[in-house]
Amino acid sequence: MYVIVQKHEYQRYSKTLDQFFRLRKLVFCDKLGWNVPVINSYERDTYDELDPAYLLWCDDSCTKLYGGMRLMPTTGPTLLYDVFRQTFPEAVDLVEPGIWEGTRMCVDEDALARDLPEVEPGRAFSLLLLALCECAMAHGIHTMISNYEPHMRRLYKRAGVFVDELGRADLYGKYPVCCGAFEVSEMVLSNMRSALNVDRPLYQTAFSQISANQFEAA
Amino acid sequence: MSNGSVKTNFETAFDRAKGCNSVQEAITFIQQNYAVDYVTYHLAQTVSGTFDAPFVRTTYPPEWVSCYLLKNYIQTDPIIREGFERQMPFDWREVTIPPSAQTFFEDAKLHNIGDKGYSIPVRDKGNRRALLSFSTAASEDIWDITLAANRDAWIELAHLVHKKAVLELHGGTDPIPVLGRREIECLYWSALGKDHKSVARILGISQHTARGYIKSARYKLGCSSISAAVSLATKLRIINPNIVPANEGTHMR
Incomplete structure (x- = not known):
């Protein structure tokens, strides 16, 4: 399932969050060679101290993580705004309550191969993006700003995502990093659902999370 | 009482709220324009997120405000507690009510304060945190309609009220x-x-x-x-x- 975890729920999802920080170290530091702060086996930066929302993909018991990303409103301090000012000037201009930044998007290929072998990594990314689109719409977000590797563009296109590339930088790792604006709309949502052959919502709204919990408690 | 009706379109509402001389005036106008029962703006004074000396403006009746202060409900009010920890706008139905807050909600009900609401966390570049909340005693059906029709406007208005509050509090011009x-x-x-x-x-x-x-x-x-x-x-x-x-x-x- 796909859930939004905000500060008031960090404790409840502490195990899944822990896995997310470990996964980020494996993906962004070890695999992509990004210059990101690593302490022990965790990748965490100062933006993780600002109580961001995390979109997490985990199993139904919320103990095993399959992927995730970090979400922050562009009206507040954001990574792309502060760090990439010089590199992505066009991206950092987008500051508005309905525009959010998504960073550190990643999936755990090993965990997927073990638990959901029918979901190959490309599809896993696409499903996470679809969940993001649903979640953004549920919370009044119309545009996501995000960074990604150039090869992801093909995948986005196949998944029915509309992304406008706003800039590209060569300095951060093995591959260039792109920054783009992702449209969030009914049209994108229905495009993605048909491209990915998904016919029901993926993202658990907070309402249904609560009722599920009450059900468990009862 | 709320009936989901909106008196003016977004542009007019925004301009009128912007033209108000104070945060209090602005939220009073917003409350009337969107026909909700109450609107409250809450600015956390410190960046660390503690709310010891907050800046609050509300349209709640004075009796409820004094009761709230007297009983120190800020310590129990789950909307405030979670609101400053959340970043995404939220419907109050998303908030899990801890048993310790039951008395608080019963007391609110006695003061005719509705239990439906929507709160918009605001985070600015200076990392200040604020919360603009709309509340009503309307039925669930009416509330769903009101919210769906006005959510995006309320989000923009929350940021407008916040800018106004920062100027009111710290003085100076934009x-x-x-x-x-x-x-x-x-x-x-x-x-x-x-x-x-x-x-x-x-x-x-x-x-x-x-x-x-x-x-x-x-x-x-x-x-x-x-x-x-x-x-x-x-x-x-x-x-x-x-x-x-x-x-x-x-x-x-």
């Missing part, structure tokens, strides 16, 4: 906002009467992104409409409709 190249270009072409579609074509970006830049420019300038943003940008000499904006440096594409 500094001239720093607009980026794309925002300036989008405003320039809008000033010449181009719509989103034409602006997007001229700049080689998608229509959605062009709309994003214009919204962003509008937000930074604190304007309710593109035409208001264009006229303010012209007045502040951010754009000059007679001069094409300079294309600084090479494009990274």
Whole structure:
């Protein structure tokens, strides 16, 4: 399932969050060679101290993580705004309550191969993006700003995502990093659902999370 | 009582709220315009998120405010506690009510305070945190309609009220906002009467992104409409409709 975890729920999802920080170290530091702060086996930066929302993909018991990303409103301090000012000037201009930044998007290929072998990594990314689109719409977000590797563009296109590339930088790792604006709309949502052959919502709204919990408690 | 009706459209509501002389006046206007029972703006004074000496403006009746203060409900009110920890706008039905807050809700009910509401966390570049909350005793069906119709407007208004509060609290005037190249270009072409579609074509970006830049420019300038943003940008000499904006440096594409 796909859930939004905000500060008031960090404790409840502490195990899944822990896995997310470990996964980020494996993906962004070890695999992509990004210059990101690593302490022990965790990748965490100062933006993780600002109580961001995390979109997490985990199993139904919320103990095993399959992927995730970090979400922050562009009206507040954001990574792309502060760090990439010089590199992505066009991206950092987008500051508005309905525009959010998504960073550190990643999936755990090993965990997927073990638990959901029918979901190959490309599809896993696409499903996470679809969940993001649903979640953004549920919370009044119309545009996501995000960074990604150039090869992801093909995948986005196949998944029915509309992304406008706003800039590209060569300095951060093995591959260039792109920054783009992702449209969030009914049209994108229905495009993605048909491209990915998904016919029901993926993202658990907070309402249904609560009722599920009450059900468990009862 | 709430009936989901809205008295004026978004632009008029935004301009009238912006024209109010104080945060109190602005939230009173917003409450009346959107026919909700109560509107409260809450600014956490410290960046660490503790609310010891907050700046609060509310349309709640004085009896409820004094009861709230007297019983120190700020320590138990789950909307406030979670509201400052959340970043995404939320419906109060999403909030899990701890048993310790039962008395608080019963007391609120005795004061005719409804239990339906929507709160919008605000985070600014200075990492200040605020919360604008709308509440009503309307039925669930009516509340769903009211919320669906007004959510996006309320989110913009929350940020407007916040800017007003920061000025009211810290004094001074609104500094001239720093607009980026794309925002300036989008405003320039809008000033010449181009719509989103034409602006997007001229700049080689998608229509959605062009709309994003214009919204962003509008937000930074604190304007309710593109035409208001264009006229303010012209007045502040951010754009000059007679001069094409300079294309600084090479494009990274």
